[in-house]
Amino acid sequence: MQESPGFIRVSHVLMYDTFYAALLKIGFTPEKASVCSEVFTTNSLEGVYTHGVNRFTRFIDYIQRGFIDIHAEATRKHAAGCIEQWDGLLGPGIINAIKCTDQALVIAQQHGIGCVALANTNHWMRGGYYGWRAVEKGFVLISWTNTNANMPAWGAVDSKVGNNPLVIAVPYQPQPIVLDTAMSQYSYGSLDLYKLKNEKLPTPGGYDQEGNLTDDAHAILETRRVLPIGFWKGAGMSLLFDVLATILSAGLSTAEITKNPVEHSLSQIFIAFDLKKLSNFSTINQSIAQIIADFHQSTPIENGKKVRYPGERIESTKQENLKLGIPVSEKVWNEILNLSL
C-alpha cells in the first residue's frame, strides 16, 4: 500500500525517537511520551499506517488546540461487580485505552469477565493494539469505540452513525487471532490512500453522486456516502455499538460527539475474559488449532493463495518493516519533522 513513488522507508528506531522527542517537547512526561511513541511506532510497524505514523500530526494538532489534555488520565467513577465506569477526562486516547484494557484484565481475573466502560476519552488510534496487549497476557478482549458521524444509516444519504471499530482478540499459539474492523467497508484513511495512488478499491466501498455503488475512492470521498459492511447490517451494528458505548460508559454518543468541532470525547468499551477460569483451559489452544487447521484447508479462489485469519499476516509485515524500515509518504514524514512545537 505504501510502496510507491513519494514513499520512503524510516527505521522503527528513528520513528520512535522522532515521536518521543516531539512529545517531550510538547510537554508529555517521559513515561507517557514513551508509551505513546511506542504505540504509534508499533501500529506503523505492523502495517496499520493510517492509525500510526499517518495520524501523528493530527494528534499533535488536537493537543495544541486543547482537545487532548496530555496530563489527564482515566479514573474510576463507579464499580458494580465486573463492570466499571471510568472517566477519561479527555486525556490521550492511547494512555486511557491501555489503562482501561489493563483494568478489564484485573477485573476478569477476579470475576471471570471484566468490563470497563470509558467515557470522555480520545481517539485510541488502532483498536487492535489493545487486543494484542490482552492476548499477550492470555485474555480474550472484545472492545469497541464510537466515533463521530462518518457513515449514513441504511437508506440515508447523510452521515448519522459512526464507523465504530470493533476488536475481538483471542490468545492462540503460535499467532494470536486479532480482528480489528470498522463498520464501514473502508476507513477514510484508506480511501485517502487509494485516491492518492489513483487505484481502484478491491471491492465497492460507497456511493457516487448518482447513488450507484462504486470502487472509486475519489467519488466516495466527494459524496462521503461510505458503505457500511453488509449494507443495512453493518449500519445496524454500528448504531448498537454507539448505543452500548454511550449508555454503559455514561459518555457521549456519536450524535453528541459530532457537535464538537473535531472528533474527541469518545466512549469506549473493553471486555476481557480470563480463560484460566474455564474448565477446559488446558485444551483451549488445541481446540483453536483444530479450527484453524480446518480453516486453512479452504480451497483458495486463486491457486496457491492460502486463506488467512485476522491478524495472521501481521508478523510478516512487522518483520519486513523491521528489516527494511517503515514505509511512509515523504510528505507525511516531512510534516512530522517540521512540526512547530
Add this chain to the structure above:
Amino acid sequence: MQESPGFIRVSHVLMYDTFYAALLKIGFTPEKASVCSEVFTTNSLEGVYTHGVNRFTRFIDYIQRGFIDIHAEATRKHAAGCIEQWDGLLGPGIINAIKCTDQALVIAQQHGIGCVALANTNHWMRGGYYGWRAVEKGFVLISWTNTNANMPAWGAVDSKVGNNPLVIAVPYQPQPIVLDTAMSQYSYGSLDLYKLKNEKLPTPGGYDQEGNLTDDAHAILETRRVLPIGFWKGAGMSLLFDVLATILSAGLSTAEITKNPVEHSLSQIFIAFDLKKLSNFSTINQSIAQIIADFHQSTPIENGKKVRYPGERIESTKQENLKLGIPVSEKVWNEILNLSL
C-alpha cells in the same frame, strides 16, 4: 415477502394450536410443547418466517431422526464468577436458549454482567427472540451461535465458516432496539424465498459460477458461495464468533459440527448486562432517545422513506399479522398439517 400466489394467511391462534398438538403427539411435555409453540408462532408473527413456521417440519424431522432429545435440558457444568459453562445435552435449542438467557440475567443481577456459554445445544431458530426476552426484563443481551459451515472464508470457494448469527438487544421505551443478524448477507432461507418468487436480491448476495458478484439467488444457491457481510470483514467476525463460542462453552466448533449428518450440537454465548447497576441508570432511556432522535433525522435516499433502527419495524408487522393472519406458503402449511407423528 410471503405475500404472493401460493401463500395463505393462518391465524396465530390456529398456528400455535397446530404446533402444540404436533409437539404433544411427538412426546413433548405440555409445558415444553407450549414454550416451543409460542416461540415458533411469535417468530412467524413478527415476520421471521424463515426461523418460525418455515422451519417447523425440519424441527420435527430432527427429533424423529434422534438429533434432538426432547426431554433433555441444559445443565450447568462449571461456574466461575460471572461466567458459567452449560451443557445443552442435545435438548431442543429453544428450551435451552431460554434457560441460558434467563440464567445470564440472574448472574448479571449479581455481578453486573452474566455470561452463559452453552455447548451441545440445537438450533435456537431466531436469535432475536432471546434478545426481546432480555430487554423486556430490562437487560442488554449480546448473544451469538455457531452453525455448520455454510459460507466461504475470504478468498476461498468452499464453505469453512458458519454464518454465526449475532444478537444485540438494548431495552428502550417505547420500542426496544434489537439487532439479529447473520454474518452472511442473506440466509439460505431468504435465498430460497427469493428463488421461489423469482425475484432479484436487493443487493449482491454471493457469487455465480464465473466468480462474479450477483443478485441472483438461484445462481448463489448453485455455487453456495454466499457473501459474508463486508467481504473479508464478516468472514473474519464469523471465524472469531465460532472460536469464542467453542472455547468459552467447551463445545463443538463449526468444523466439528459440519462432520455431523445434520446441523446439531451447536455452541452458543449469552451475555447479559444489568443496567440497574450503572450510575446513570435513571437517564439511560433519555440518552437512547437522543441518539434515536438524531438517527431519525437522517435524510432518506427515497423521499418520505424514513430510516428505521433494528427491530423498529417489528411491531407493525406483528400488528398486521395479528389482524390478517400469518402469511405462510400453502405448501409449507400443508406439510405441517400432514406431518406423520
